[in-house]
Amino acid sequence: MNNQKRKEILSRLRDENPNPTTELTFDSPFELLIAVMLSAQATDVSVNKATAKLYPIANTPESIWTLGVDGLKAYIRTIGLYNSKAENVIKTCRILIDQHGSQVPEDRAALEALPGVGRKTANVVLNTAFGWPTIAVDTHIFRVSNRTKFAMGKNVDQVEQKLIKVVPAEFKVDVHHWLILHGRYTCIARKPRCGSCIIEDLCEFDSKTE
Structure with missing residues (x-):
């Protein structure tokens, strides 16, 4: 995984979902x-x-x-x-x-x-809430980051620090939403839906599914 691949992955996720946000409902x-x-x-x-x-x-x-x-x-x-x-x-x-x-x-x-x-x-x-370029690593982001080899780490803190290091500034505000949604609906835990994945050709997961 190199920075050119990472930028292309994030560009595709952005093109698919330009204004991502949490699926939690809130007004304040x-x-x-x-x-x-x-x-x-x-x-x-x-x-x-x-x-x-x-x-x-x-x-x-x-x-x-x-x-x-x-x-x-x-x-x-x-x-x-x-x-x-x-x-x-x-x-x-x-x-x-x-x-x-x-x-x-x-x-x-x-x-x-x-x-x-x-x-x-x-x-x-x-x-x-405040638009900071922070990256909250949950189980979905941890899985996607390691499985794709986008940002590998043995624990959530390591993955967070790697993401902060490798994600270009233009993507930092939205990246955790994209990765969460990708892990929730496409790169799911038991059997990732590689055949319908928009970044399959860039992902470095060794055991891709049909």
Whole structure:
């Protein structure tokens, strides 16, 4: 895999989807933050179903905090790990109210200091809510990056650092959306759909399927 191939791969993904974004439903940085927190080890579809009921009732730090842990659980109990997620969301709302004027901070350290928010969640919020050229590496991106040999690494941190190094600046804001969607719908885990893949001829996966 060389930089010329990488640029062609990203150019094709951009041509197919010029304005990619998350499949999580949100209307504010706060709604995005909560949705991403809820999406850990859960599908975007399941999160969207829950927030479709939650956000019309409570979609600010104050209103969700007022629900309390048990009140919030009633809306998110269909999502995996909802008990711990409810605890973290309520704690996060309190910190946003007390320390950040009820606003989501556009600051990595402040985001990662929130309960239940790690580097990946912070990257998603900084990228999708604020337009930072951050790259949030999830299981899809990790798989696609290694399988295609686009940016290989033994863990998500290594893949993130390699992507930051090899992805040209013009693609950095959108690359994690393209790779997530490619991994979710084409380069799937068990049997990648190589025959319908727009980058098959550039990919260096050794065991391509028909």
